[in-house]
Amino acid sequence: MGLFALQVVLVFFLVFQLSVSNIIAGNRALPTVPVNGLAAITQRELKMHLSFLASPELGGRYTFSDGDHIAARYLASQLEAFGYRGGATNGSFFQNIEFFANFIDTKNSQLKITSGNVKGLSLPANFIFGKDFFTATASSVDVEAPVVFVGYGISLPGEQDDYAKINVQDKIVLVSSTIPKSVSRRVNYGQYGASAAYAHGAKAVLILPEGQINPTWSKPHLDNYLDNDGLFQMAKPQENKAQANNEKPEIEISLALAETLLKAINLSTEDFFNLDQTNKPHTQAELPLSINLKLVSERVTKKTQNVVAIYDGSDPKLKQEYVLLSAHYDHIKSEGKEIFCGADDDASGTSAILTIAHVFSSGTVPKRSILVVFHTGEEIGLYGSRYFTDIEPLVALESVVVNLNADMIGRSRSDKSSSPLNQELTDKGSVYLIGSDKHSSELHKLSEQTNREITDLRLNYTYNAEEHPSRLFYRSDHYNYARHGIPIIFYFTGLHADYHRSTDTIEKIDFDKLTRISRLIYATAWRVSNLEKRLVVDRWKK
Ligand SMILES: [Zn+2]
Structure with missing residues (x-):
């Protein structure tokens, strides 16, 4: 049987089913779903998109990878060919998202004793980041100042104030890493340690070791951190070029550097730790030396993008409202030669939404506008959708009447x-x-009725409860729209043995079922977009 004959049978079947079920169920009349629209959702097109997106040649679609950018380009090109306009800035199909993190440039960061009188030390004396001193805070600092030892550095006015008799304004503070037990329960943040020192005007704070053993610091190399995407955060568009971190660093020092510094006030490390560990008072003193501390921080950025497209509705008023169709096109990271193609997760949903988008632009124009968002960064924490809802909504969120999100609908x-x-x-x-x-x-009823009339799938609500242990309500991009009060439906065929493994491949996709689910999403979207009055939100109260 050729393709044409197949479509005729399909059209007949759909028309028949539509009219019969309406009579039997006595349902209220909803906007009629175009039969040729349903028929235009074909396995052939779904397979075409999915074959590209889940191809091993793409190397996977990890958020910051080349595959991610190529997949985004594919989606944008298709949508443009379908007649959509770009929904991002200046009519672009790409909503660019910059991630950044600040790292210490360890080679150019240094601590130097530049002047003073330290027995047995020739000046300037250089100390090395990662060996003699360390900080996890990536701020830029360049300061040359005298050093003041403040002991425990407690600032508990009326009780114990280690800053009462000593001025640390514009100086570098040297402080113990412990505080006596007698006050530990009563001091708050800002009343001891680095925060108290900065509150008293210190330029930098050096923290002494806890005991007679050298502190160990993880290798502070930039390369170690670059792959840790947990350290990266999304930049706001206007902040993209901003110099980041103003955080005040706490600089830990080695036992050897501690010894050198304490010697300058005639205190051996042994004596210091004896006092420290028995909670006896220290004597505050200014050291007869100056230190030049230079911390160089480097801002590292990574880029990705949501793909955003709009097909304008036909109704002059209702076109201001949007039916948002979404899927995430990113996937988890490939490991070495093992490619993670993510055929089900979520090339399936992406192919479905792309095919549905095609159908919307091929026949009768719906009253409301169709907004397609292919999210990036879903796998690393629903970033693309959060960027859209919280950082840069490209349409007013109040104008989005529904979000239908497809994530893993192919198995x-x-x-x-x-x-x-x-x-x-x-x-x-x-x-x-x-x-x-x-x-x-109203959305729930519309969805149920549409399925009864058109697709006749068994709709399973096992995971619908927010408190279900699998927490699926929170686990894909629809959640970011839901928490903004936008009605959502998340379509999902279930977790499986290939989930987040390199075995999530195209030959395991059930294209027949993917087609039926795509038709359900299309029909639901069609009806919501053509309702006389927008969906009523009568349930959400968060
Ligand atoms: Zn997914």
């Missing part, structure tokens, strides 16, 4: 599967729906 449990990890996968005729009743009972 079915096969009867043969023995893996216990596949037990929660839906069967061929089922899909999990999450969140449909959280904001709008």
